[in-house]
Amino acid sequence: MDTIRTIGILTSGGDAPGMNAAIRAVVRSAIYYGCKVYGINRGYKGLIEEDLVEMNLSSVGDIIHRGGTILKSSRCEEFKTEEGRLQGVKILKKHNIDSLVIIGGDGSFIGAQKLSELGFPAIGIPGTIDNDLPYTDYTIGFDTAMNTIIDAIGKIRDTSSSHERVNIIEVMGRHCGDLALYAGLAGGAETIIVPEVDIKIDEICTKLKTTQKRGKRHSIIVLAEGVGNASDLGKEIIKKTSADLRITVLGHVQRGGSPTAFDRILASRMGARAVDLLLDGKSARVVGIKDNKIIDLEINEALSKTRSFDKDTYEMVKVLSI
Ligand SMILES: Nc1ncnc2c1ncn2[C@@H]1O[C@H](COP(=O)(O)OP(=O)(O)OP(=O)(O)O)[C@@H](O)[C@H]1O
Ligand SMILES: O=P(O)(O)OC[C@H]1O[C@](O)(CO)[C@@H](O)[C@@H]1O
Numbered sequence: 356m357d358t359i360r361t362i363g364i365l366t367s368g369g370d371a372p373g374m375n376a377a378i379r380a381v382v383r384s385a386i387y388y389g390c391k392v393y394g395i396n397r398g399y400k401g402l403i404e405e406d407l408v409e410m411n412l413s414s415v416g417d418i419i420h421r422g423g424t425i426l427k428s429s430r431c432e433e434f435k436t437e438e439g440r441l442q443g444v445k446i447l448k449k450h451n452i453d454s455l456v457i458i459g460g461d462g463s464f465i466g467a468q469k470l471s472e473l474g475f476p477a478i479g480i481p482g483t484i485d486n487d488l489p490y491t492d493y494t495i496g497f498d499t500a501m502n503t504i505i506d507a508i509g510k511i512r513d514t515s516s517s518h519e520r521v522n523i524i525e526v527m528g529r530h531c532g533d534l535a536l537y538a539g540l541a542g543g544a545e546t547i548i549v550p551e552v553d554i555k556i557d558e559i560c561t562k563l564k565t566t567q568k569r570g571k572r573h574s575i576i577v578l579a580e581g582v583g584n585a586s587d588l589g590k591e592i593i594k595k596t597s598a599d600l601r602i603t604v605l606g607h608v609q610r611g612g613s614p615t616a617f618d619r620i621l622a623s624r625m626g627a628r629a630v631d632l633l634l635d636g637k638s639a640r641v642v643g644i645k646d647n648k649i650i651d652l653e654i655n656e657a658l659s660k661t662r663s664f665d666k667d668t669y670e671m672v673k674v675l676s677i
């Protein structure tokens with residue numbers, strides 16, 4: 356346990372279902388091992404503004420099943436500046452906080468990396484629906500968001516089928532196509548469009564025509580937001596096919612809701628590992644999961660990895676959706 360006695364915890368960037376389960380795991384493990392924990396509200400913004408409160412075992416009661424984050428989240432431009440970060444460190448030191456657990460996505464991890472460069476011990480837990488961190492198989496929230504999308508696809512499929520329509524469903528994920536790919540596969544989408552694979556409008560329209568010819572009454576196109584917007588794509592498809600087409604932009608419904616069992620378990624395991632690392636005197640590391648094993652690695656190494664898209668699954672979907 357050595358020197359670490361007071362841990363700060365915050366959630367940053369877009370919220371993700373399962374963040375609460377991760378907070379619970381960090382707080383409960385840390386207290387179990389005799390540490391004090393401060394919850395910092397509203398991410399890096401709350402840190403700079405000294406919005407923090409000491410947490411106890413009950414602070415994290417009744418939250419494992421709740422979406423969102425009890426600590427709230429934000430995007431904070433000021434933390435991208437050296438002055439902002441130094442102010443953050445000043446607040447942490449004022450409260451004798453000697454290490455920080457940051458639950459967030461790639462942007463939040465850059466914040467954590469820069470904090471580490473200032474000599475402040477930080478550990479990152481990946482919490483984002485986007486699944487866009489290459490060093491880990493899954494980020495907390497991805498599974499829940501994927502299931503939310505699948506649920507929506509099922510409902511849209513019913514009405515698309517009744518009306519023999521094409522429906523484009525635009526999903527989140529920033530520059531990452533994972534949500535579109537796996538939700539599209541599980542939802543039986545006819546076409547999946549992701550930023551990682553170039554697809555021409557003619558290919559999309561040909562697929563529509565061939566599936567219609569063999570009697571399919573509906574067509575679901577899942578579009579990742581990183582490619583472009585559904586409305587522009589819809590106009591192009593109508594020009595070439597005169598399809599009866601509707602658009603659904605799923606939006607922030609994908610960020611909410613009770614986390615799946617997978618996300619709750621993942622978050623709990625990652626939260627506990629983060630505390631273990633701090634107790635072992637480690638810092639500047641991030642937690643992840645590979646082949647169902649919880650892993651940790653240097654934050655610099657994690658951020659330097661490049662994403663490899665699951666092209667095999669993408670190609671398989673093409674075969675299965677003919
Ligand atoms: N280059 C940077 N230097 C310092 N801090 C950063 C940097 N980039 C991002 N951050 C901090 O992390 C916050 C969250 O980043 P961002 O908005 O990219 O979300 P994220 O953590 O990637 O999560 P998500 O993508 O799921 O919304 C930013 O608002 C900022 O405070
Ligand atoms: O909540 P905001 O700020 O509109 O951000 C939306 C973005 O955040 C995410 O939900 C998570 O990074 C993205 O998928 C999406 O592009």
Ligand SMILES: [Mg+2]
Nearest residue numbers: 460461462483
């Ligand atoms: Mg991000």
